[in-house]
Amino acid sequence: MFKTMKGMLLTLLAASLVLTMVGCSGKAAGSDKVVIYTNGDEEAVKSMETSLNNGGFEGQYVLQSLGTSELGGKLIAEGNKIEADLVTMSSYFIESAQSKHSMFKDLTFETNAINDYPAYYTPVLANTGAIFVNTEVLKEKGLQTPASITDLTKPEFKGLVSIPNIMDSSTGWLLVQAILNQYGEEAGRGVLKDLIANVGPHLESSGSGPIKKVQAGEVAVGFGLRHQAVVAKESGAPIDYIDPAEGNFSLTESVAVVDKESETTDLAMKMAETIIKDARKELIQNYPVALYEGETVSDMNKPAHAMTFEKPLTVELLELHQQIFNSAK
DSSP states (O other): OHHHHHHHHHHHHHHHHHHHHHHHHSSOTTOOSEEEEEOOOHHHHHHHHHHHIIIIITTSEEEEEOOHHHHHHHHHHHGGGSSOSEEEEEHHHHHHHHHHHOOEEOOOSOOOBSSOOOTTOEEEEEEEEEEEEEHHHHHHHTOOOOOSTGGGGSGGGTTOEEEEOTTTOHHHHHHHHHHHHHHHHHHHHHHHHHHHHHHTTOEESSTTHHHHHHHHTSOSEEEEEHHHHHHHHHTTOSEEEEOOTTOEEEEEEEEEEEOOOSHHHHHHHHHHHHIIIIIHHHHHHHSOOOOBTTOOOOGGGSOTTEEOOSSOOOHHHHHHHHHHHHHTO
């Protein structure tokens, strides 16, 4: 028994020493690799890794993928004590974390972005929302092609609609923004209530969930990322996409360098520049939204009703919209 207790105490002491070493520097002592946290999906991560490896940084970084909510929570809670030296994350989370902690270093390179952004971040990619349909299922069910989100609340679409859950997916926020921006909070709650009733069991935790169900023919209509529907249609699938009358809203994911005032911070800045200068060539193929001077996208990838929400996007606004969404269930 004594030996067992002694062993446990030694183990706890060793663990305590490790945590202390990590806590002092934000990462394991002696590690000079750049730690990258990202909420990007598989395609985005692959593009960033390719650009970094081709840029001579192979073996100099560790990249970890986290969900948007998990990474956002770490940014807000930990500030510049976070293990990461570099993050790619939804822009609204970066702004909220900077407002609370002043944790990011101003970028030291020219970005040539089309729009103006704060000095401490620049976008990596952008996603745009839209409606998409399975044309064969519409025909089979005798349904008219919807032109708006409110069309999806009609009785004939009951059980035939799939949308992402704003509690799990930032893509769901694109849907809620479109509804509340067009109809206001009071009327918007009614639209959400009728829509969620029609969705039934097809409320998805992933932004890619609706397009998968629409392609599989499990539902007739979905709301999600516009570019996914464009790709599906071009591949020959019985998919079409509709820019809703309420508007196509977009969210950017951006790169930011955590200001730790170290050599690792300087290396992270070089990697951030490489991602923007080199990864964008591939990223724009998978996420076809022009963000930088000289970039172009095909006409099919240009939404008909591009819109911006009337208020600045913040974590607090997201939480308010999540409350409105949940109250409509």
